Amino acid sequence: xxxxxxxxxxxxxxxxxxxxxxxxxxxxxxxxxxxxxxxxxxxxxxxxxxxxxxxxxxxxxxxxxxxxxxxxxxxxxxxxxxxxxxxxxxxxxxxxxxxxxxxxxxxxxxxxxxxxxxxxxxxxxxxxxxxxxxxxxxxxxxxxxxxxxxxxxxxxxxxxxxxxxxxxxxxxxxxxxxxxxxxxxxxxxxxxxxxxxxxxxxxxxxxxxxxxxxxxxxxxxxxxxxxxxxxxxxxxxxxxxxxxxxxxxxxxxxxxxxxxxxxxxxxxxxxxxxxxxxxxxxxxxxxxxxxxxxxxxxxxxxxxxxxxx
Numbered sequence: 001x002x003x004x005x006x007x008x009x010x011x012x013x014x015x016x017x018x019x020x021x022x023x024x025x026x027x028x029x030x031x032x033x034x035x036x037x038x039x040x041x042x043x044x045x046x047x048x049x050x051x052x053x054x055x056x057x058x059x060x061x062x063x064x065x066x067x068x069x070x071x072x073x074x075x076x077x078x079x080x081x082x083x084x085x086x087x088x089x090x091x092x093x094x095x096x097x098x099x100x101x102x103x104x105x106x107x108x109x110x111x112x113x114x115x116x117x118x119x120x121x122x123x124x125x126x127x128x129x130x131x132x133x134x135x136x137x138x139x140x141x142x143x144x145x146x147x148x149x150x151x152x153x154x155x156x157x158x159x160x161x162x163x164x165x166x167x168x169x170x171x172x173x174x175x176x177x178x179x180x181x182x183x184x185x186x187x188x189x190x191x192x193x194x195x196x197x198x199x200x201x202x203x204x205x206x207x208x209x210x211x212x213x214x215x216x217x218x219x220x221x222x223x224x225x226x227x228x229x230x231x232x233x234x235x236x237x238x239x240x241x242x243x244x245x246x247x248x249x250x251x252x253x254x255x256x257x258x259x260x261x262x263x264x265x266x267x268x269x270x271x272x273x274x275x276x277x278x279x280x281x282x283x284x285x286x287x288x289x290x291x292x293x294x295x296x297x298x299x300x301x302x303x304x305x306x307x308x309x
Contacts, residue, residue: 003134004080004165005165009229010215011043012078013218014198014217015034016051017280018030018274018276019278019280021276025057027065027068028275030065030072033268038073041223042226044104045077045078045080046107047081048062048098049082050109051261053279059097063098079103080216081094081095082106082109083098083108084111088130091108092131105165106136106137107137107139110145110147111147120149125160134163135166137216138166138168139170142171143172148171151180162191168216169198181211182195195212197216198217199255201224202252205232218264219254220254220263220264220267221247221250221251227240228243250294253294259284259286262277262279267298
């Protein structure tokens, strides 16, 4: 499998981690989940992400899960693994493990201890030194990490660290950041890296219009993101918006803090991608009222998609 590079585009789905009802890792469902994502147009997968419950896995489980993903993908699409860790030794160990098994690259989020622009830049320089020639995604998600990365710092990372090939953009609000990064690279003639966007696809039409290359996020209906990206690439943003609008109420509902992953897993199980919607403890669960909300939104979404044609 080729390594991740600056031309990454399309939909890199943030994969959930399937568990059995007793909380054990479900590798059979992992196979089903990979097939589900591939059938719905994923151009890449990102595993061990924040919504993948990576922090609940042991090192051995992480390796078994990533290996199973890579075996089922069988080289058809690139796989990126989240390797964020408190220290570089842990980060390198996880990176070496996933890259030796066939991953295309890794994703690194900044630790919450970073306070200044120089600290952020130094951190990524040191991380790149530890990881060598492994390509990485810079995860910019200040709502989760507490670290705000200005455009100037992202530009410095891109200019000074050639192994940074992609930005996972999850700032909110952050559309102006995409515009500024694209304008800066065009005016300076500097290196243009891939920008793939998160936040459950909630702003995907606007992000694509600002110059993003696609999505790197999860949503129980990845075909929404696939079609929004495809129609934008084909020069039909109005059709892309119409598709997005059909899914918006459910995408919005899934974005609830603390409950979103439970909703996503419930729908994925309902759609046959998982045998169980279980989250490993500690984790939330849907109430009967939550389930009723989801079922009502699914029914309304089905009617809107039928009307859209």
